[in-house]
Amino acid sequence: MRGKFITLEGGEGVGKSTQVRALAGALRDRGIDVLVTREPGGSEGAEKIRELLLAGSEERWGPRAEALLFAAARADHVEKTIRPALEGGHWVLNDRFVDSSLAYQGGAGGLGIETVREINAFGIAGCYPDRTLVLTATEGSERARARDSGGSDRIGGRPDDYHRKVDAAFRIIAAEEPERVRLIDASGSPEEVTQRLLDAIADLLP
Numbered sequence: 001m002r003g004k005f006i007t008l009e010g011g012e013g014v015g016k017s018t019q020v021r022a023l024a025g026a027l028r029d030r031g032i033d034v035l036v037t038r039e040p041g042g043s044e045g046a047e048k049i050r051e052l053l054l055a056g057s058e059e060r061w062g063p064r065a066e067a068l069l070f071a072a073a074r075a076d077h078v079e080k081t082i083r084p085a086l087e088g089g090h091w092v093l094n095d096r097f098v099d100s101s102l103a104y105q106g107g108a109g110g111l112g113i114e115t116v117r118e119i120n121a122f123g124i125a126g127c128y129p130d131r132t133l134v135l136t137a138t139e140g141s142e143r144a145r146a147r148d149s150g151g152s153d154r155i156g157g158r159p160d161d162y163h164r165k166v167d168a169a170f171r172i173i174a175a176e177e178p179e180r181v182r183l184i185d186a187s188g189s190p191e192e193v194t195q196r197l198l199d200a201i202a203d204l205l206p
Contacts, residue, residue, distance in 0.1 A: 010135035075123030107169025
């Protein structure tokens with residue numbers, strides 16, 4: 001029996017990494033076998049592309065090259081890690097997936113959400129999430145700046161206006177696909193946020 005594919009999304013500093021760990025623990029407490037992975041990365045080839053994408057100067061890649069590199073990493077991740085796990089009956093919990101490309105390169109980067117969706121459709125070959133949970137928090141940029149005081153990566157370090165466009169794009173995507181994509185308030189205690197995430201996937205739980 002195929003497992004479920006859950007992705008966590010959101011802008012910089014909204015607490016995705018913390019909530020991926022917490023949600024994975026909550027699912028395992030319910031007896032669910034969970035594989036936790038991330039993007040860019042999650043397979044040997046994709047991790048190599050991650051190094052290319054996140055290191056170096058802002059000028060290292062233009063928007064189109066950046067979108068294609070993310071799509072290439074994602075294709076390898078799906079082929080080598082995600083699809084085999086799902087077909088083996090595992091649940092897959094992924095820190096970022098295709099919606100990040102739609103929001104970052106498509107929305108904030110100016111390529112257009114539909115253009116980036118087409119770029120990725122070939123790579124993922126129908127492997128869309130069963131549920132995408134987008135964490136939203138007005139204090140996200142402040143959290144990110146505190147976390148990255150030692151230096152952001154080349155995407156996280158972009159201006160606040162870019163990240164506001166990312167947030168707006170995530171909201172557009174959620175409005176277009178309300179059955180798959182749910183906006184989750186990331187304010188309050190970590191435990192409260194985890195419970196909101198569980199509530200948002202309650203219909204998928206065994």
